[in-house]
Amino acid sequence: MKPFGFSKSQHLRSSAEFKHVYDLKCKAADGVLLVFAASNSTPTTRIGLSVSKKHGGAVVRNRLKRLLREAFRLSQHELPAGLDLIAIPLAKDRATLDSYRESLVKIVRRLTKRFDENAGKATPS
Template sequence: MSDDFSFPKARHLRHAADFDRVYSRKCRAGDQHLLIFADLSPVETTRIGLSVSKKHGNAVKRVRIKRLLREAYRLRQHDIGEGLDLILIPRVASGGGLRDYQSSLVRLTHKLRKRLSSPQTDSSVTTAEQQR
């Protein structure tokens, strides 16, 4: 793991096939700010994809949320570790800021890493669903 905080294109999840693979794994965790889908990455690095729906508002608002999510990952990538493909989906009503996204990202990825590493993964139940 390097000591820099860069976020090169190699760390972006860009292809539809990769998104489909992560979604089909059905390993997810969520809280009031984020919903994260995860799968083990076929490459060494951790890659992230973003999905911000039109429910968040116009393009300006959606792009701002994407920038915040990318920055949260960039700053906390060393806490997350390597070897995961993640899709980050912000919650509509959260109104989260950078610190909210950072703490949610680290907490939820640790939870997902445990689920993915355990032999019996019933990962279809999320934190939010358990609270209902």
């Protein structure tokens, strides 16, 4: 079984990386999370987090980020490889680890289907 680590190489870190994902405008939401996605050229899936001040003070925002990181860490083996993701929590009242894990996996699968459909359309018949 693969380890469930979360190394620095799995983080989106620079503003250029965030900008690249946002610019593609490939996103999906389900009321708990909004996820932007883009493919990358590495075999790992990376995640960036964006938690706005509308969720509360620094303590609350940091708690949400900890929950999102843990949800990604535990679910990373269920996600396809080679994606850059940005996760944005939508409802802090539904902020539980289980809800974030479910939502992240469900949304990424939906986005992956969208990537596959778009790849099929780009190929001439």
